[in-house]
Amino acid sequence: MTIETDRLRDRVAAELLRTRERTTLLTEAVDDGDLVRQHSPLMSPLVWDLAHVGSQEELWLVRDVGGRDPLRPELDELYDAFKHARRDRPGLPLLTPVEARKYVAQVRDKALDVLDRARIDDGRRLVADGFAFGMIIQHEQQHDETMLATHQLRAGSPVLAADPPPAVIAPVTGEVLVPGGPFTMGTDTEPWALDNERPAHQVDVPAFHIDRAAVTNGQYAAFIDAGGYDDPRWWSPAGWDHRQAAGLVAPAHWQRDGDGWSATTFGRTARVTPSEPVVHVCFHEAEAYAKWAGKRLPTEAEWEKAARWDPATGRSRRYPWGDETPEPRHANLGQRHLRPAPAGAFDDGASPLGVQQLIGDVWEWTSTDFTGYPGFTAFPYREYSEVFFGPDYKVLRGGSFGTDRNAVRGTFRNWDYPIRRQIFSGFRLARDA
Secondary structure (H helix, E strand, O other): OHHHHHHHHHHHHHHHHHHHHHHHHHHHHHOOOHHHHOOOOOOOHHHHHHEEEEEEHHHHHHHOOOOOOOOOOOHHEEEEEEOHHHHHHOOHHHHHHHHHHHHHHHOOOOOOHHHHHHOOOOOOOOOOOHHHHHHHHHHHHHHHHHHHHHHHHOOOOOOOOOOOOOOOOOOOOOEEEEEOOOEEOOOOOOOOOHHOOOOOEEEEOEEEEEOOOEEEEHHHHHHHHOOOHHHHHOHHHHHHHHHHHHHOOOOOOOEEEOOEEEEEEEEEEEEEEOOOOOOOOOOOHHHHHHHHHHOOOOOOOHHHHHHHOOOOOOOOOOOOEEEEOOOOOOEOOOOOOOOOOOOOOHHHHHHOOOOOOOOEEEEEEEEEOOOOOOOOOOOHHHOOOOOEEEEEEEEEEEOOOOOOOHHOOOEEEEEEEOOOOOEEEEOOEEEEO
């Protein structure tokens, strides 16, 4: 056993523990009645997410990597996300909160024993560089963000608290020119990158301008006040149909407040902060705003080039600021704050061209449909991403204030239906050069 292997085991163990602490916070913050209640048909009961996290950990780490006997094989179908739609899950014979907590604790004990004993250098792709452990860590972190979104949809008194985001270091306005030419998109070297981020490939992107900051509440309120929701000129046909059918008049959770707007965030209602990125808008709203503003949404390739490409070296970085793992000075991640930070709050996280807050704060809609890269191979199972490929889903990039630092990077790809806005989604604008 090498020193590098020992360090990898220590890192995996630490990340499993840190991630479970957040899962525990999100599920212990409410009583058992709230855990089993469905707060929106778009979301699972929190207790389903909790047991599902344990089920996936058992399947991949305990059974596959560890070769151990199943703990609860009868739970496999019950907590298979593809067997039961979210709206139907409250009617299933789910584990009770007490049973779910006991189950995930038992699974974790066995997973840690597997970590101590398993070879993570035996040549199998699933375990090389601790991939299976990294996949399960990211899976739980993704469900932590999903549970955080469920908390946002929950009615009742506030149960979560966090410090406010940092103040603006310097105001961020305007746009930057990203020169045309090729760059390396995707990755072959990130050890815990998921299949849809692979393989690395060259993409020739024409020159374009991209805004230095995401669209803010103040900017978006101007679109509303200008009648943006009432004018079909700004909307695609599908977007206008959805706006009418869903009765959209403002971002989710906004309410008129005198001559301005308030928003309810995790049970607390306050005036929206004009300098913070707008959040809880769907793709159609983002696209309509962009057309009204005389611009457009960036393509996924444009977004990644703005976030990763270093004009001085021509290489693609892991993050806008370099290859260093995100720290609090770089980005608003990990539920450290419960809302986006104002534009200009993270100068240390800027890209070489001066584009700011590409990581954290809000997931950013792009204009690109979710598809595989050239040479894509599903791994370790098709249901992670391949079954979602096609025109039904749009790509989002960059993570949000609820995304863990392990679950986002310059290559990470998220996707959702263009009508969805329960996610922590916003956008920034681009235009042709």
